[in-house]
Amino acid sequence: MTNETATSRITSDLRKQIQDGELGPGALLPSEPELAREYAVSRQTARTALQTLEQEGLITVRARRGRIVRIPPRRAVRSSDRHQEEKDRAILSERERKEIGEAETNFGMSIADQQFTATYDIINANEELAKALNVDLGTPLLRRKWVSTDPKTGRLLSTSVSYIPKSLVESNPAMLDANNEPWPGGTMHQLSTVGIEIMRIVDEVTARMPTSAEAQAWDMPSGIPLLICRRISLDEDGRTIEISDAEYPADRAELRFITPLEPWPAPPERTN
Amino acid sequence: MTNETATSRITSDLRKQIQDGELGPGALLPSEPELAREYAVSRQTARTALQTLEQEGLITVRARRGRIVRIPPRRAVRSSDRHQEEKDRAILSERERKEIGEAETNFGMSIADQQFTATYDIINANEELAKALNVDLGTPLLRRKWVSTDPKTGRLLSTSVSYIPKSLVESNPAMLDANNEPWPGGTMHQLSTVGIEIMRIVDEVTARMPTSAEAQAWDMPSGIPLLICRRISLDEDGRTIEISDAEYPADRAELRFITPLEPWPAPPERTN
DNA sequence: GAGTGGTCTAGACCACTGT
DNA sequence: CAGTGGTCTAGACCACTCC
Secondary structure, three states: OOOOOHHHHHHHHHHHHHHOOOOOOOOEOOOHHHHHHHHOOOHHHHHHHHHHHHHOOOEEEEOOOEEEEOOOOOOEEEEOHHHHHHHHHHOOOHHHHHHHHHHOEEOOEEHHHOEEEEEEEEEEOOHHHHHHHOOOOOOEEEEEEEEEEEOOOOEEEEEEEEEEEHHHHOOOHHHHOHHHOOOOOHHHHHHHOOOOOEEEEEEEEEEEOOOHHHHHHHOOOOOOOEEEEEEEEEEOOOOEEEEEEEEEEOOOEEEEEEEEOOOOOOOOOOOO | OOOOOHHHHHHHHHHHHHHOOOOOOOOEOOOHHHHHHHHOOOHHHHHHHHHHHHHOOOEEEEOOOEEEEOOOOOOEEEEOHHHHHHHHHHOOOHHHHHHHHHHOEEOOEEHHHOEEEEEEEEEEOOHHHHHHHOOOOOOEEEEEEEEEEOOOOOOEEEEEEEEEEHHHHOOOHHHHOHHHOOOOOHHHHHHHOOOOOEEEEEEEEEEEOOOHHHHHHHOOOOOOOEEEEEEEEEEOOOOEEEEEEEEEEOOOEEEEEEEEOOOOOOOOOOOO
């Protein structure tokens, strides 16, 4: 069943110690030379064993300072409650939106405490976007990118890209200009200025590993996936208005979705 | 900016070729000795470079046959629509439930086409479960585990564990017995037999890397994360009735959540 | 200055897949 | 059979951290 390689023996010994709590979060693991001596193997073999645990997300390498059992960082929660809240805000007066906007939160942090960068441009729909937005190939799209950073740590919190067919929004030129960011009340209000009401939001969630460059940009240790969330906003006719792709490091973010259920029409019959 | 190591040079060259489509899905990559010769490095260095791409999920190793650019498998979609559908089914007559039950689907496959294994037992709440279910430490819980397998490929499709305080369901002893599986109509109907109606479901989604053992059990190539979904079922009083933890390989599954929005009370004022 | 991980070399033997 | 990846060794030099 189990491979009887030297590497896998070291890996499973250490993994067991971590899972049993003998090595708790933050505990220092044996160094590469120590393990090599202990198991009478070469340093390379000890190293390979440790790298397996790293890929599993169980330990963190602190370069030239040793390896420790991973301390899971707090996860910020992003909840689908926000969808309705944002919509409710969209029809408030400008003054009210401004006031709430200042207290507006993202990941439980005040928006004012985050550094947002927005970039707008116009691109032509490629095959994938054309299909997703149900428009012709090459259709002009308003592309908006946001990057949010935690100014305390300097770490990236989230990145997202949004696509809207330009024809839907160009009647309000202000929507094409990134200088109007941040737009209190968000996209839902922006769309209300061109007569569009979002009635349904579909979130599609999956995950993948970051590339080395992404891991570096996000300051992610290895062994941590990226959560990928595509949000599709639909109007009352079921027309796709906006597509938005967002990414979050899985050790720092959690996505929460709330589904209210219709009550039963009458007390259920006891059939059993 | 970029590290000028031999390894990173090989990695980024190959990554570029993959991302630019010069090496399409299924294309064979240069072998370790070939790369070593081409870049005038040792085999180990070439190997390390290839392993980086593997960890990024870009390529697949086919042991002793070479490495190929990953062919992304089709993703099965699991939608939150299921929540309401399951609830609707719960109050149908037994005959109706049976009929629908046979056409019932999981991941778009007929339930009949999947091999389900269910295990029931009673455990005592540990600290984490006690907190999540809002019960005292040590409270007896009904634990139910399911494993679903695709009989065509023999591959695991999903695993899940559910916890319910025993006191909530013991008035119907049939609920404590795994021999009654599969229960047409699902948990919602089971709960209806003890007078419980679920009014709200909260899904918490995150991701992590599998351990080596998990990757083997799931037949997952390296570089693929596990999607983790905790489902919390609440009754009309906001009481936590059930907690269910499910896991899916991120390359084969996608989670979809649908949020309907309340219409605006009146046409929005144009404020801009 | 001793210890750590990061990188790299030049070998070796093995088990397996393809022809 | 030649070729592939899987495993492993015994060295080496480096940049950096910690004391």
